[in-house]
Amino acid sequence: MGSFGKKVAKFWEMFYEHNGYTRVVTGLKNTLIIAVLGLFIGIIIGTVIAVVEVFPKRKRLPRILHGFCTFYVGLFRGTPIVVQLLVAYYVVLPLLGMNWPALNVCVLVFGLNSGAYVSEIMRSGILSVDPGQMEAGRALGLSYSVTMMKIVVPQAVKNILPTLGNELIALVKETSVVSFVGAADLYVAFNYIGTNSYEFMVPYLAMALIYVVVVMIIAFLVKIMERSLRKSDRSH
Amino acid sequence: MIEVIDLKKNFGDLEVLKGITTTINAGEKVAIIGPSGSGKSTFLRCLNLMEEPTSGSIIFEGVDIAGMNVNINIHRRKMGMVFQHFNLFNNKTVIDNIMLAPVHIKIQELRVKKVKNFFIKIGNLFRKNKKELYKIDTTPARIKQEARENALRLLKRIGLEDKANVYPSTLSGGQKQRIAIIRALAMNPKVMLFDEPTSALDPEMVGEVLDLIKQLASEGMTMVIVTHEMGFAREVATRILFMDEGRIVEENTPENLFSNPQNPRTREFLSKVL
Numbered sequence: 205m206g207s208f209g210k211k212v213a214k215f216w217e218m219f220y221e222h223n224g225y226t227r228v229v230t231g232l233k234n235t236l237i238i239a240v241l242g243l244f245i246g247i248i249i250g251t252v253i254a255v256v257e258v259f260p261k262r263k264r265l266p267r268i269l270h271g272f273c274t275f276y277v278g279l280f281r282g283t284p285i286v287v288q289l290l291v292a293y294y295v296v297l298p299l300l301g302m303n304w305p306a307l308n309v310c311v312l313v314f315g316l317n318s319g320a321y322v323s324e325i326m327r328s329g330i331l332s333v334d335p336g337q338m339e340a341g342r343a344l345g346l347s348y349s350v351t352m353m354k355i356v357v358p359q360a361v362k363n364i365l366p367t368l369g370n371e372l373i374a375l376v377k378e379t380s381v382v383s384f385v386g387a388a389d390l391y392v393a394f395n396y397i398g399t400n401s402y403e404f405m406v407p408y409l410a411m412a413l414i415y416v417v418v419v420m421i422i423a424f425l426v427k428i429m430e431r432s433l434r435k436s437d438r439s440h
Numbered sequence: 441m442i443e444v445i446d447l448k449k450n451f452g453d454l455e456v457l458k459g460i461t462t463t464i465n466a467g468e469k470v471a472i473i474g475p476s477g478s479g480k481s482t483f484l485r486c487l488n489l490m491e492e493p494t495s496g497s498i499i500f501e502g503v504d505i506a507g508m509n510v511n512i513n514i515h516r517r518k519m520g521m522v523f524q525h526f527n528l529f530n531n532k533t534v535i536d537n538i539m540l541a542p543v544h545i546k547i548q549e550l551r552v553k554k555v556k557n558f559f560i561k562i563g564n565l566f567r568k569n570k571k572e573l574y575k576i577d578t579t580p581a582r583i584k585q586e587a588r589e590n591a592l593r594l595l596k597r598i599g600l601e602d603k604a605n606v607y608p609s610t611l612s613g614g615q616k617q618r619i620a621i622i623r624a625l626a627m628n629p630k631v632m633l634f635d636e637p638t639s640a641l642d643p644e645m646v647g648e649v650l651d652l653i654k655q656l657a658s659e660g661m662t663m664v665i666v667t668h669e670m671g672f673a674r675e676v677a678t679r680i681l682f683m684d685e686g687r688i689v690e691e692n693t694p695e696n697l698f699s700n701p702q703n704p705r706t707r708e709f710l711s712k713v714l
């Protein structure tokens with residue numbers, strides 16, 4: 205136990221007195237930015253894909269769009285996110301002649317990736333809404349897309365809120381690979397502390413703790429949101 | 441008002457409507473009766489194209505709405521529809537249920553006018569004879585205010601103004617259905633289509649819904665009602681269509697049809713339900 209105490213002291217020296225905590229704060233901030241903005245982009249992309257997928261496929265255009273969406277989802281679900289990050293950062297952007305900061309690339313890739321997953325979640329959410337809701341909107345003379353966006357999708361989102369919360373948690377955990385393209389996340393911060401104090405046990409333990417706490421907070425927030433949304437259909 | 445000519449509808453290989461021809465005139469109250477599965481709902485839903493007819497014409501105010509190249513949304517706004525399961529929007533309060541479509545549609549129309557005016561103004565810079573602008577005599581805020589007042593007036597009419605701000609899930613079936621009816625009325629429809637409006641209700645709530653429909657009937661609303669309430673059909677309808685196996689087997693005034701059915705299938709059906 206005495207040696208553990210020494211390790212903690214070393215960690216604290218690097219963390220507090222040598223301002224390691226500023227890196228941790230930056231890392232945590234980046235992790236949350238990537239996960240939250242990524243999910244936000246993912247929800248937008250996922251909703252568009254889901255709406256295309258449930259659209260009646262009688263005409264040509266919906267069929268073409270549907271084919272494109274299937275390809276997109278297959279692509280992003282079929283490859284590891286690290287590979288997507290590396291390809292985006294070292295292949296696609298240079299080819300396009302663009303020089304983006306690593307953080308922006310991460311937000312974009314996490315958004316595109318999560319769009320593929322959210323589309324599946326959203327699709328099942330849309331299918332779980334009573335078809336009578338769409339019929340009522342159409343019967344009042346509202347268009348398919350207006351009814352979808354004003355009536356069906358909000359109810360679908362409510363149905364899938366816990367699953368979206370899980371998706372956010374998954375994203376938070378997956379951000380631990382963004383250092384592959386040089387973005388500064390929690391791993392980078394604690395690795396820095398470990399390297400400079402020649403001691404890795406306590407830094408990585410602290411990192412694990414932070415992940416656990418963040419995940420628990422998100423789970424708690426989702427629960428609160430769920431409860432307030434349920435007010436609108438208490439008797440169901 | 442609605443002229444149906446040789447309407448046919450298939451679901452895959454299943455021929456559900458086998459050629460229906462009839463005319464619904466302004467002010468008429470047409471009740472559709474018949475055994476379950478005879479195509480009553482499908483026929484009603486074809487009238488506002490909730491189902492796409494396989495062939496035939498549906499001429500509403502001089503336009504064949506079953507044809508290609510019609511914007512069906514515009515025609516549906518003039519046809520109110522009431523469903524067996526109410527279908528109130530679960531994510532909207534009662535008053536928002538009523539206001540949603542009128543507000544959305546009027547604001548959309550306003551936007552279209554503004555965009556058109558913009559282009560007319562640009563065109564006018566180069567025109568000798570200036571083109572006239574569309575008159576814009578309202579604002580989105582005013583549209584919402586008017587829709588709200590209208591919704592409250594309708595709610596007051598059915599005695600549910602205190603329910604304006606609650607969600608549908610807190611209402612009884614009878615209340616839901618009456619709100620679904622005034623939601624359709626808020627669009628000022630020319631005709632109302634009812635698909636078994638009381639079949640999903642507990643018996644003690646059937647009366648309040650039928651009373652409201654009777655009121656509308658007495659105010660001259662044109663309506664088509666699929667119903668199993670024979671007493672109601674007899675009292676309210678000006679004409680009854682008896683459907684069986686995708687055809688109108690017999691149609692007549694309620695007195696004649698109930699007291700003197702001509703077709704054996706009508707007789708058999710009536711003997712079961714009366």
Ligand SMILES: Nc1ncnc2c1ncn2[C@@H]1O[C@H](COP(=O)(O)OP(=O)(O)O)[C@@H](O)[C@H]1O
Nearest residue numbers: 451454456474475476477478479480481482483
């Ligand atoms: N969307 C659909 N797809 C396939 N078959 C359908 C569909 N809607 C109705 N049907 C079939 O069409 C027939 C007529 O149905 P319906 O019009 O609902 O009858 P009714 O309202 O007189 O009871 C039934 O056999 C029913 O199973």
Ligand SMILES: [Mg+2]
Nearest residue numbers: 480481482636
């Ligand atoms: Mg039916």
